[in-house]
Amino acid sequence: MIRTLQQVLEQTLARLSDQVTTYLPSFLVALIILLGAWVVAFCLRILLSRAFKGRGVDRFLHESGIGPMLDHSGRLRASLIVANTVFWGIMLIGLLNAVSVFDSRLATLFVENTVALLPKLLTAGAILLVGFWLAQYMGRGALVWASNEGFPWARHLAALVRVVIAFVSVVVASDVLQFARTVFLAAFVIFAAAVMLTISLVVALNSRDFLQRLFPSRQETSRSERERSLWSHL
Template sequence: MIEVMKKVLESAVDRLQFQITTYLPSLLAALTLVLGAYLTALFVRWLIYKIFKGLTIDKFLRQSGVAFLVDPSGRLRATRLAAESAYWCILLGGVLLGLNVFGTDLTTQIVQGFVFLLPKLFVAGLILLGGTWLGHYLGRSMLVWAVNENFPTPRRLATVVRILIMFVAVVVAADRLDFAKQVFLSAFIIIVGGVVLAGGLAIGLSGNGVRRFFEEKREQSRESNERSLWSHL
């Protein structure tokens, strides 16, 4: 009995020893890598904040409207954006390296999957960001134009423009990610077809109203009394 117990204990200790000798160095190495990545990320972020003022990029962000897209107050600074991006990229890289140290099928699969997906994710993200920016820009342009032209329901028009552009961006991003391609494509075709049909019906059914609107506008611009005011700077 004692002999059996001794054997069991010895095998348990052996297993533990084996596991420790097998996985602990990997774990320690992984932790070291993550820690190293964390420290590097901290340092790089500090460095960027310290030395990289990003004046030119700040200007670009403001001019392109990205600053106001990400942060509506417009206070987004390139320095912060660059520093935070570098921080999270390095940290993510450290975690992936740490996982890779274990060399198991599962971790290798995770790392590989992520690495292969990363460029697609990046491109899809860019497409969504670009779509959001374009949607905002064109939506607002439509809004201002419709208000100045005294067009009916300007805000609805702007919203339609925004939604359409965002939807196009989502379809393209999904296509990049190979995610439910057919579903998005079909939905896109249905929606565009629907919009065209609705537009055609609207014009057909309310043709008189549309014509009246444009005639009124033309009449207004013809009215010489108003023109005399606006044609003199």
Template sequence: MIEILRNVLEAALERLRYHVTTYLPSLLAALTLVLAAYLTAVLARWVIYRIFKGLAIDKFLRQSGIAFMVDSSGRLRATRLVAETVYWCILLSGVLVGVNVFGTDLTTQFIQSFIFLLPKLVVAGLILLAGAWLGQYLGRSMLVWAVNEGFPSPRRLAALVRILIMFVAVVVAADQLNFARSVFLAAFIILVGGAVLAASLAIGLGRGGVQRFFEEKREQTGESGERSLWTHL
């Protein structure tokens, strides 16, 4: 009995020794690589913060409005953007190389999937960024137009435009990633259909109100003598 117990224990210890001798060096190597990557990333970020000016990128960020979109004070700077991007890229590369050290089927498959997905992730990210920018731009344009035209609830109109544009961007990004394609597509069709129905009902049922609004507006600016103030430069 004691012999059997000893054999089982020895087998367990043997398996443990085998696993330790098989995976510990890989684990240590992986940790070393990740640590090295982390240190390199920190160093690269530090260097970029000190030597990279990126005035042209700063100008683009400011002129395109992206700087104000990300940070309302417009303080987003190219140096920070590039430094953080480089930092995370190096760190991510280190983690991937570290995982690859194990050389198992699982890790190989994980890395392959990740590398296959990476370009799609980048494209989806850019689509979302473009959607956010366009949504903000068109939302603001709508806001200015609605205020100048004296439309009721201009902020709601602007928010609606922003949400619609952003939703379209999310649908396209999800399609790019092959993520819940049918769900997003169905939601999109339902939303657009609903919007068209709502607009039709609003025009049909609220025709009198809309007509009244435009008539009042015409009376205020178009037909009255005040028109002259608006048209004489």
């Protein structure tokens, strides 16, 4: 009995030692690669954040509204974006190299999939960025229009516009990534249909009252404009 236990223990230790001697050097090399990548990336990030100015890009970020959208504090700068992009780019290359050291089927598959996914990730990221920017822009437009028209739920309307456009961009991005595309698409169709149905029902059932409530100040405006129509703003 004791002999059997000893044999099992010896076999386990031998297997463990075998695995350690097989994977430890690769693991150490991978760690060294990752550490090297981190050191290079860290140094480059510091260098770029100090040396790269990119005032033109800063101006574009500010004027286009992308900067304030991504960072509400308004401190987002081109140098920061470039430095962080380079940092994470080098870290990704380091990670892929570190994984490939193991030379296993799983590691190869991971590296291949990551490289193949990268352009799609970038495309999806760009779609999301444009989508969110557009959502913000259109939402603001709706807000100003609705508020100036005296629409009672101006902020809700603006929020709805923002959500719809952002949702569309998420659906398109998921389609590019081929990630749960049917789920997002179905959710979007249901959402859009629900919105349309709600609006149709409310308008159809309460059209007169609804419109009167929807545009009270507009009607009041028209009435009072007629009363004091000699008032010229210009």
